[in-house]
Amino acid sequence: MPPIVEQLGGDWDSSNVHDDHVDFLRDTRRLPSTDKVEVRLAPAKEISPRPQEGERVVFRSHFLHGFGLPVSAFFRSWLEFYQLQPHHLTRNAVVLLSPFVTLCEGYLGVLPTLELWGELFQSKLGTRSKGVPAHTGAFIVLRRSGADNPFPIITLIQSVKKWQKSYFYVRNIAPRGDYIHLPAYVAGPPAGRLPQWSFRAVTLSQAGNAAIARLRAMVQSEGLTGPDLLAAFVSRRVLPLQSRPHLIYQMSGQLDPSRMCTKEMPRHEVAYMVNYLGNCQLTEEWQFGKEPYSRANPPPTVCSPCLFFSLSQPCCRASLGRL
Template structure:
C-alpha cells in the first residue's frame, strides 16, 4: 500500500480499456486522465479517483449497490480499497447472484471477510492513503467458500489512477483524500438476527457449490467469460443472464479461453 504517486494513465490507455469492455465510454462515465504536472489528485467536485486494476477485477459503472453500501458503512472512499479487496467483493457478488440466485447478503459477507488497516511502506501504524483498507478472508471457512489465492503483490497498481465522474444517481462516497480510519464495523461478524439465514446459505454453498467442484478459478472464469462486470448496476440480476445477447454484457464479442484465464 502506498502514498500517492504520479499516474501512468493517459487517455489512450483509458480508450483501450473502453475497447476491451472494462470501462464505459467517456460520455457515460466522464473519465479523464490527470494533467502531467500533477503528482496528486486535483479533482472536480463531481469526481472520484479510480484505478485500472479495479476495473480489471470487476468494478463497473455505475457501481453495484453492494459495493457502495460497504464503502459507506466502513467509512471508506474508493481509493482506500486495493485490487484484492475489489476481487473479493466481485467474487462474492458473482457467487450470490450467478450461483445461488440471491442478492448479495451482507450478514453472509461478514461471515467470510473482515477488514484491517494496511500501512504504507515504511510505516507501521496508520493506514496508507491509497489502498489503506485490507479486506481479508476469515480462515475458518476454507471448506465452505470457493478456494482461491489472490496475488500477494499487485506491484505498481497504485500508479494507474484516473478520474471518474461520481454518478449522482448511484454515488460513491465523496473524495476527501484522507487516510482511512479504522472502524469497529470492519471486523463485525454476522449479526445474531441473521445467523440462522447465513448458516443455511453456507450449507447450500458447501454442498451444492464447493463440493460440486466450484473453486475460485471457476468463479472468476464465469465472471470474465460472460463479459459481465459484477460490481455494476445491471438491468437484470445475474441469475437471469441470457447469453451473448444479454443487455448487461460489457462487450458482445466472445473472449478466447486463454484470454479469460490470463
C-alpha cells in the same frame, strides 16, 4: 500460504493513465459513454489526486478486476458501511469482492449482502509504517481462516504494488441519472481500523444460514472451486461490481445487456484472464468444476424471500467478539 505483500500500503506517486487506457475502458463498457461520464487525466506533474468540483477518483487497476461504472447498489452500500473510498481498496480487495458477488448472483441466485460478506471475510488495516494507516490501500481484505468457512480458496497475486498510479478523474454529465454512483472524494487514509471493520453477524438470519449451507454443499459435493468464481464472471463478460439489469444467474446468451461484449471468450483467454486476476495457474485445457447458473438453468431456491440485509435487524449487528 505465504503472506500477501499488502501489509504495508502505498503512497501516491503520480498517475500513468493515458488516453488509450480510457478508450479501452469505454470500448469494453467499463466506463459509460462520453455523453454520460466525462474523463479527465491527471496533470503530468501531479503527485496525488486533486479532483475538481463534481469529480470522483477512480483507478484503471480496479476497472480491470471487476469494477465498472456506475457501481452497483451493493458496492456503494459496502463502501458506505465500512466508510471507505476507492483509494482505500487494493487490487486484491477488488479481486475478492468480484468473486463474492459472483458467488451470490451466479451460484446462490441471491443479491449479495453485508451479512454474507461478514461471515466469509474479514479485514485489517494496511499501514505505511507501524501503526500509521497507508494513504492508499489501507483496507486489506482477507478470507476468514478456519475449516468452517466454505468460501473456496482463491490464491491471490502476491506483488500488488503501484496500482495507485492508475488513478484518473470521472464526472457525471448525464442530464438525468447518476452514471458513477460513488461517494464524494475524501482525501487521506481511514482514521484507523473502525469498529465496523470487525463486523460479523451475531447470529445468521434464516436466509444467511441457508446460503451458507448451500455454498458448503456446492464446494463439498458439486465441485465448486475458487477459480470457478473468477472464470464465471470472466467468461460471462460481466463486471460484478457494476450496476446491471439483472443478476448473473439471470443472464441469457451473447446479447444479454449485462455483458461487456457480445463475443464469446475463447477458453484459453478465460484461463489467461483468471491467472491475471489470481495466482490460479489454469491451463488452456481448464474446465469448470461447477459452472454458474443461467436463465435456462436457474439455481435451486436458497431461501424465500431473497436474502436481504438491514442494519436494523438485531441478528445482523456488528459483534466485536465474533471474529
